[in-house]
Amino acid sequence: MRQQEIICTVCPMGCHIRVTGSDDQIQSLEGYTCRRGEQYARSEFVCPMRTLTTTVRVENSTEPLLAVRTAGPIPKEKLFDCMGLIRTAVFHAPVALHQILISNLGGTGVDLISCAERKER
Numbered sequence: 001m002r003q004q005e006i007i008c009t010v011c012p013m014g015c016h017i018r019v020t021g022s023d024d025q026i027q028s029l030e031g032y033t034c035r036r037g038e039q040y041a042r043s044e045f046v047c048p049m050r051t052l053t054t055t056v057r058v059e060n061s062t063e064p065l066l067a068v069r070t071a072g073p074i075p076k077e078k079l080f081d082c083m084g085l086i087r088t089a090v091f092h093a094p095v096a097l098h099q100i101l102i103s104n105l106g107g108t109g110v111d112l113i114s115c116a117e118r119k120e121r
């Protein structure tokens with residue numbers, strides 16, 4: 001059994017939600033003020049997800065750095081491994097906006113995409 005205080009980020013109210021349960025079963029939830037917050041806290045307790053955002057180097061480009069992100073949230077526990085994969089990958093211009101740079105990043109089922117375009121030098 002574990003307890004966790006989760007700050008809901010669904011809206012600016014930032015309710016503090018206290019969750020008690022085991023890894024796959026929630027026993028009690030307190031502090032949420034709407035259904036969206038309850039759902040957020042449940043999913044954050046059982047399997048927290050995050051959208052990964054970072055920058056990568058692009059070879060042969062007029063600008064060397066490119067902002068990238070995952071096309072959707074990935075399990076928080078996979079962030080470190082995915083960053084390792086991104087760090088060792090090599091990217092080349094030209095790159096289009098929202099181009100898939102790594103598909104199925106780290107086996108998450110989510111692609112890494114560009115947040116801007118980069119022209120060839």
Ligand code: SF4
Pocket residue numbers: 008009010011012013014015031032033034035036037038
């Ligand atoms: S619980 Fe509802 S009201 Fe509170 S922060 Fe989350 S979404 Fe907003």
